[in-house]
Amino acid sequence: MISYTVELGRRSYPIHIGAGLLERRDLLAPHIAGRALVVCAEPLAELYLARACAALGDVEHRSLVLPDGEGVKTLDTVNTVFDCLLEHRFDRHSTLVALGGGVVGDITGFAAACYQRGVPFVQIPTTLLAQVDSSVGGKTGVNHPLGKNMIGAFHQPACVLADVSTLETLAPREFRSGLAEVIKYGLIADGEFFAWLESNTDALLARDEQALVYAIARSCAIKAEIVAGDEREQGRRAILNYGHTFGHAIETETGYGTWAHGEAVAAGMCMAAALSHRLGWLDETGHARVLDLVARCDLPVAPPQISAERFLEHMSRDKKARGGRIVLVLLRGIGAASVTSDYPRATLTDLLEQQQPAASAS
Numbered sequence: 001m002i003s004y005t006v007e008l009g010r011r012s013y014p015i016h017i018g019a020g021l022l023e024r025r026d027l028l029a030p031h032i033a034g035r036a037l038v039v040c041a042e043p044l045a046e047l048y049l050a051r052a053c054a055a056l057g058d059v060e061h062r063s064l065v066l067p068d069g070e071g072v073k074t075l076d077t078v079n080t081v082f083d084c085l086l087e088h089r090f091d092r093h094s095t096l097v098a099l100g101g102g103v104v105g106d107i108t109g110f111a112a113a114c115y116q117r118g119v120p121f122v123q124i125p126t127t128l129l130a131q132v133d134s135s136v137g138g139k140t141g142v143n144h145p146l147g148k149n150m151i152g153a154f155h156q157p158a159c160v161l162a163d164v165s166t167l168e169t170l171a172p173r174e175f176r177s178g179l180a181e182v183i184k185y186g187l188i189a190d191g192e193f194f195a196w197l198e199s200n201t202d203a204l205l206a207r208d209e210q211a212l213v214y215a216i217a218r219s220c221a222i223k224a225e226i227v228a229g230d231e232r233e234q235g236r237r238a239i240l241n242y243g244h245t246f247g248h249a250i251e252t253e254t255g256y257g258t259w260a261h262g263e264a265v266a267a268g269m270c271m272a273a274a275l276s277h278r279l280g281w282l283d284e285t286g287h288a289r290v291l292d293l294v295a296r297c298d299l300p301v302a303p304p305q306i307s308a309e310r311f312l313e314h315m316s317r318d319k320k321a322r323g324g325r326i327v328l329v330l331l332r333g334i335g336a337a338s339v340t341s342d343y344p345r346a347t348l349t350d351l352l353e354q355q356q357p358a359a360s361a362s
Contacts, residue, residue, distance in 0.1 A: 128178025
């Protein structure tokens with residue numbers, strides 16, 4: 001097991017990465033205050049719910065099983081969590097446990113942030129994407145028809161348990177989707193890690209346990225360091241959104257769930273790399289390396305057919321947009337990202353107009 005701490009003073013919390021952690025009462029129970037509500041999605045209930053509940057030991061608990069998919073990441077679903085908490089008289093000395101992927105984690109975390117003005121929650125992510133990204137950092141929330149993750153709150157978990165054993169049952173498409181976020185960390189902050197990914201792509205695709213533990217641990221270490229220095233995304237933390245402004249536009253335009261989040265981010269990362277190259281910030285070799293690694297992971301390197309006008313409309317609603325300017329995360333090289341609105345709008349528009357659309361995401 002590899003462990004890191006997200007250093008946030010009194011709200012610091014551990015991240016544990018390894019195999020067989022789901023059964024570790026010693027890792028979970030100390031972070032449960034009062035009664036517990038375990039929230040998971042339908043496909044995972046049969047696989048992992050009983051094991052997670054057993055890890056709670058003598059803690060009084062209930063479980064809530066939600067429908068699966070990005071389409072349920074709504075205020076209505078959060079209300080379902082509130083209904084359960086209220087019907088069973090959970091008080092403010094209770095803990096929510098998110099068991100599942102990023103959707104369950106975001107919904108449960110947002111419910112925990114709001115219920116009786118805030119109760120603790122624990123993340124037990126079971127997808128690669130959630131283990132390296134959404135479970136760490138305290139971003140919680142739901143989608144709105146006009147924009148992804150537009151309704152939410154910062155609410156840090158009490159603990160994150162990333163059991164790599166759960167990745168054995170992950171569908172291939174969802175596994176590849178998680179690799180997009182792993183690639184992102186190398187691109188924005190660690191060129192040596194990106195090179196390691198290039199050399200170990202086959203091992204990761206084969207779900208080699210040792211390779212996975214290292215990749216997840218390095219991703220979490222990078223995110224933990226960034227979050228510790230900028231919890232509320234007032235500065236450097238925004239580099240974690242590399243590829244996401246383009247990617248969220250793809251998800252919103254195509255309908256949540258049509259493209260997996262990681263697929264949209266993968267295409268968005270390639271678009272951001274292309275814009276960085278056009279601006280002279282990323283050389284030809286670096287640009288080619290981005291496209292090559294994304295393609296080797298069987299992820300899309302181009303968006304679906306979306307007009308430049310629609311892309312710009314969605315991107316202008318992005319949370320980073322300021323005064324009508326679309327703020328983007330771009331590359332100054334492999335392992336070096338910056339947040340900027342200082343680029344010619346015409347260069348962005350030209351890129352969007354010249355994109356050769358992907359046939360589909362699958």
